[in-house]
Amino acid sequence: MPSPQFSLLAEASRPLLNKFYRQHRSPMRAGAEGQLWVARNPQIIAGMSLTPVAQGHWLTGLFVAPTCRGQGLATQLVAQARNQVEGPVWLFCHPDLKDLYQAMGFFCDPVLPPALVERLARYRRSKPLLAMGTACAPAQP
Secondary structure: OOOOEEEEOOHHHHHHHHHHHHHOOOOOOOOOOOEEEEEEOOOEEEEEEEEEEOOEEEEEEEEEOHHHOOOOHHHHHHHHHHOOOOOOEEEEEOHHHHHHHHHOOOEEOOOOOHHHHHHHHHHOOOOOOEEEEOOOOOOOO
8 A cells, every 4th residue: 555645735625625534434524724734645545724813723633434444544644744843733523532733743622722622612512522632733853
């Protein structure tokens, strides 16, 4: 299997990421704003959204095709995207994913911008979620 390619998805290709999510019966959706990132081999095998919030970005929709899990694709995709943005990155995740995100450099209970504090409170009404974040974007090589 060739090495996957990680890239920013063109706005015109946004429907491709939603199609990928639907094919895998994932509830994820491509964010309406912000950047969409994908891993291809040559089809999309992983995707995520980075939406600008305050002085950072909110990571949503991280999903790896089940047949491609365990290969470090999520870590590589997140790292590639984080290298292209400035400021902290925040996310909400199920507690079972805490270790995965900590291995990527995220920590629990970051200081969230007000818009994300309100959103997290709404989401927590129906599901258990952790807030995680990074202090800032990783250093550029």
